[in-house]
Amino acid sequence: MATAHLAVDRAEKFRTVCGILDRHGYRPSGLIPILQAIQREYQYLPEEVLTFVATSLDLPPARVFGVATFYAHFALEQKGKHVIRICDGTACHVKQSLPILSAIHAELGTSEKQKTSNDALFTVETVACLGACGLAPVLVVDEQVYGGMTPERAVALVNEIKTQENAGDAQAAAAAVNGELHVH
Amino acid sequence: MSTNQGLVILNDSPNVGQTGIRRVILCAGTGCMANGAMKVFERFRKEMDEAGLHVVLELRPEAGDRDVRLSKSGCQGFCQMGPLVSIVPDGILYTKVRAEDVPEIVERTLVSGEAVERLLYKDPATRRICRGLEDNPFYARQDRRVLRECGFLDPEDIREFMLHGGYSAAKKAFLEMSPENICKQISESGLRGRGGGGFPTGRKWEAARIQKAAKKYVICNGDEGDPGAFMNRSVMEGNPHSVIEGLMIAARAIGADQTFVYVRAEYPLAVERMNRAVADAEREGILGKNVFGTGLTLKCNVLEGAGAFVCGEETAMIASIEGRRGMPTPKPPFPAQSGLWGKPTIINNVETLAHVPRIINEGAEAFRSIGTPESPGTKTFALTGHVANTGLVEVPFGTKLRELVLEISGGVTDDNGKPMKNGFKAVQIGGPSGGCLTEEHLDLPLAYDSLRKVGAMVGSGGLVVLNQRTCMVSMARFFMEFTQRESCGKCVLCREGTKQLLALLDDVIEGRADAGTLDLLEKLGRAVQVGSLCGLGKTAPNPVLSTLRYFRKEYEEHIFEKRCRTGRCKALLKPEINAERCKGCGVCIKSCPTGAISGEKKKPHHIDPELCIKCGACATACKLQAVEGV
Numbered sequence: 001m002a003t004a005h006l007a008v009d010r011a012e013k014f015r016t017v018c019g020i021l022d023r024h025g026y027r028p029s030g031l032i033p034i035l036q037a038i039q040r041e042y043q044y045l046p047e048e049v050l051t052f053v054a055t056s057l058d059l060p061p062a063r064v065f066g067v068a069t070f071y072a073h074f075a076l077e078q079k080g081k082h083v084i085r086i087c088d089g090t091a092c093h094v095k096q097s098l099p100i101l102s103a104i105h106a107e108l109g110t111s112e113k114q115k116t117s118n119d120a121l122f123t124v125e126t127v128a129c130l131g132a133c134g135l136a137p138v139l140v141v142d143e144q145v146y147g148g149m150t151p152e153r154a155v156a157l158v159n160e161i162k163t164q165e166n167a168g169d170a171q172a173a174a175a176a177v178n179g180e181l182h183v184h
Numbered sequence: 185m186s187t188n189q190g191l192v193i194l195n196d197s198p199n200v201g202q203t204g205i206r207r208v209i210l211c212a213g214t215g216c217m218a219n220g221a222m223k224v225f226e227r228f229r230k231e232m233d234e235a236g237l238h239v240v241l242e243l244r245p246e247a248g249d250r251d252v253r254l255s256k257s258g259c260q261g262f263c264q265m266g267p268l269v270s271i272v273p274d275g276i277l278y279t280k281v282r283a284e285d286v287p288e289i290v291e292r293t294l295v296s297g298e299a300v301e302r303l304l305y306k307d308p309a310t311r312r313i314c315r316g317l318e319d320n321p322f323y324a325r326q327d328r329r330v331l332r333e334c335g336f337l338d339p340e341d342i343r344e345f346m347l348h349g350g351y352s353a354a355k356k357a358f359l360e361m362s363p364e365n366i367c368k369q370i371s372e373s374g375l376r377g378r379g380g381g382g383f384p385t386g387r388k389w390e391a392a393r394i395q396k397a398a399k400k401y402v403i404c405n406g407d408e409g410d411p412g413a414f415m416n417r418s419v420m421e422g423n424p425h426s427v428i429e430g431l432m433i434a435a436r437a438i439g440a441d442q443t444f445v446y447v448r449a450e451y452p453l454a455v456e457r458m459n460r461a462v463a464d465a466e467r468e469g470i471l472g473k474n475v476f477g478t479g480l481t482l483k484c485n486v487l488e489g490a491g492a493f494v495c496g497e498e499t500a501m502i503a504s505i506e507g508r509r510g511m512p513t514p515k516p517p518f519p520a521q522s523g524l525w526g527k528p529t530i531i532n533n534v535e536t537l538a539h540v541p542r543i544i545n546e547g548a549e550a551f552r553s554i555g556t557p558e559s560p561g562t563k564t565f566a567l568t569g570h571v572a573n574t575g576l577v578e579v580p581f582g583t584k585l586r587e588l589v590l591e592i593s594g595g596v597t598d599d600n601g602k603p604m605k606n607g608f609k610a611v612q613i614g615g616p617s618g619g620c621l622t623e624e625h626l627d628l629p630l631a632y633d634s635l636r637k638v639g640a641m642v643g644s645g646g647l648v649v650l651n652q653r654t655c656m657v658s659m660a661r662f663f664m665e666f667t668q669r670e671s672c673g674k675c676v677l678c679r680e681g682t683k684q685l686l687a688l689l690d691d692v693i694e695g696r697a698d699a700g701t702l703d704l705l706e707k708l709g710r711a712v713q714v715g716s717l718c719g720l721g722k723t724a725p726n727p728v729l730s731t732l733r734y735f736r737k738e739y740e741e742h743i744f745e746k747r748c749r750t751g752r753c754k755a756l757l758k759p760e761i762n763a764e765r766c767k768g769c770g771v772c773i774k775s776c777p778t779g780a781i782s783g784e785k786k787k788p789h790h791i792d793p794e795l796c797i798k799c800g801a802c803a804t805a806c807k808l809q810a811v812e813g814v
Contacts, residue, residue: 131413
């Protein structure tokens with residue numbers, strides 16, 4: 001049963017990838033936009049998809065992996081549900097962005113090596129510059145930019161998201177229970 | 185003082201096509217958006233409606249009595265004070281506007297015609313209240329040309345751009361000028377690349393123009409990777425059509441039919457606005473198969489970078505567009521001879537291209553009339569760091585560093601943003617490729633050659649002001665860590681050399697360095713400069729070498745006295761308990777995570793330096809400030 005599910009998942013996955021490849025006309029020069037589109041879909045680049053892309057574009061897999069590992073934007077591992085990016089550009093750096101990073105790491109139990117929290121809710125990254133230097137120090141949660149950060153405000157922000165997520169879970173659980181009741 | 189061109193438009197805008205209509209313009213740059221500009225926009229819409237005003241969102245030829253045009257603009261550059269709201273033609277600039285402030289603005293300004301004083305900008309230096317741009321020291325001393333329409337035009341409205349004379353230069357270039365003449369005019373203007381190198385733009389174009397090839401390309405370099413610089417982001421977000429217009433003129437000058445805009449992926453709003461601008465230009469028949477009815481084809485593709493600093497280098501960017509790892513190749517052949525897919529290609533920075541339409545319209549002489557003979561025109565600088573007013577500043581080349589760093593900036597601040605008297609220590613110019621300059625350079629005119637002479641460079645124009653509490657060795661380390669991480673790995677000296685330079689700097693910061701370290705840093709730094717292929721490696725040691733040149737004493741303190749004067753280098757801290765102040769309460773003993781503190785009750789305590797990890801917990805815990813040296 002589980003294997004059949006997996007097979008369906010896989011077929012689904014490759015159908016999406018095929019759609020992306022179609023849109024880019026299977027051109028090897030479109031490799032970077034193709035990988036970007038795939039990452040938008042899955043939040044990361046699964047290994048089997050990279051091999052599939054290599055075969056489809058008639059490129060050596062090493063070339064595709066080479067590109068995927070060269071650029072900072074491509075992730076080969078799954079990220080957490082929310083991605084927190086702390087800007088460590090010059091302007092943010094001189095306005096003490098690193099204490100903010102440490103505070104978030106301490107709060108989430110993440111580190112330079114382990115970027116994703118154990119509950120897979122958060123991934124913590126640093127980024128060289130977000131171009132919002134006027135608001136330094138800056139951090140970005142998913143797409144939302146927060147300026148003038150302090151370690152305390154950053155921790156409060158993270159906890160707020162956590163609370164929302166837990167409330168969401170509780171709601172989802174409640175909905176599931178209600179659903180069951182309706183069925184009965 | 186130079187006249188501010190931008191103000192003219194803001195004060196009377198008869199050529200907008202809506203004579204006399206009052207306008208509420210909201211800054212919708214990244215900074216103001218992050219601070220809630222969209223909420224303010226929606227609130228305006230609602231409140232204006234309720235006040236019986238007629239909200240006009242689109243450009244219209246006729247305007248009624250109670251019409252007020254509500255529009256968004258690109259980045260107005262005064263990011264720290266955002267969200268910004270300008271009221272035209274009243275000449276009012278409101279800062280830090282929140283949605284709750286909107287009803288008052290509608291009632292008092294739009295209905296009764298008076299200013300809401302508490303929302304006006306207050307000059308921190310003189311405490312004077314500034315009503316608009318003319319009396320605001322941040323804007324009044326600028327000469328905004330590239331940024332002129334940013335902050336006024338709606339970046340998502342091609343019609344408004346065209347009503348302001350937009351695309352007239354491109355039209356002229358396509359209909360009235362020969363490619364040769366365009367190149368000549370750009371050469372005569374003396375325009376130099378705004379992306380860092382300062383190479384004469386006209387010469388680059390001419391080199392590509394004379395190539396005999398059926399296919400040529402123009403690439404707009406919007407891969408603004410220098411941390412601390414955001415002028416390209418602002419232009420792409422605030423006036424995307426000016427970039428496209430410059431790109432079109434470049435394409436016409438060399439005979440290209442395909443152009444690319446390579447935008448840094450960290451700038452989602454710029455990507456979105458550029459894409460929209462291209463689509464709008466195609467719809468208007470400006471880009472596409474029949475440019476201005478000439479039958480010529482011109483395509484434009486917006487590409488998103490994938491996060492590699494080195495791709496700002498021309499040959500690396502070409503590799504990236506071709507779908508490969510962004511690694512540079514040796515020059516010659518120059519891209520103008522053999523670039524993208526082996527065809528003649530020119531690559532120009534966003535800001536460079538944004539200057540081009542004005543040069544075509546106003547002539548080379550007009551462009552040369554500002555700036556210095558070797559560096560004509562204006563340059564946009566991103567003023568950040570420890571200053572009161574952070575943001576984008578456009579000034580003529582030749583402006584003194586002092587004027588930007590100490591005057592337009594509103595003065596140096598401490599870490600909490602409070603004004604700091606005599607706080608200026610250094611200004612880092614040109615990003616990771618640039619250098620740190622000191623007080624003695626403040627009267628230096630800003631220009632390509634003058635900066636190169638003192639070991640710095642204009643670079644893309646990042647100016648990060650550093651206060652006295654900044655450790656210069658740590659600053660050099662910060663940049664070295666960046667270049668070491670971003671080195672593509674092709675050249676051994678860049679790949680391994682930057683790693684070793686970083687390790688040497690760590691030795692200095694963590695107290696392991698000795699008398700030979702500084703020599704080694706200098707020698708290796710020069711070797712990396714010589715032994716690297718591209719600009720990244722060639723300039724990577726600049727921050728180290730320039731701080732060694734101007735702040736050698738600080739390095740020596742770290743090495744010989746094992747001391748950092750700012751107290752920022754943790755490993756060099758020596759926490760001690762002041763026996764006179766300590767009352768022996770024991771709070772510090774409880775706070776110490778490693779058990780490094782001991783002592784009898786009511787007698788002075790002692791820190792064991794062997795066990796101490798210098799975390800500072802004891803200093804935070806002690807109510808009598810008896811812990812010193814942390």
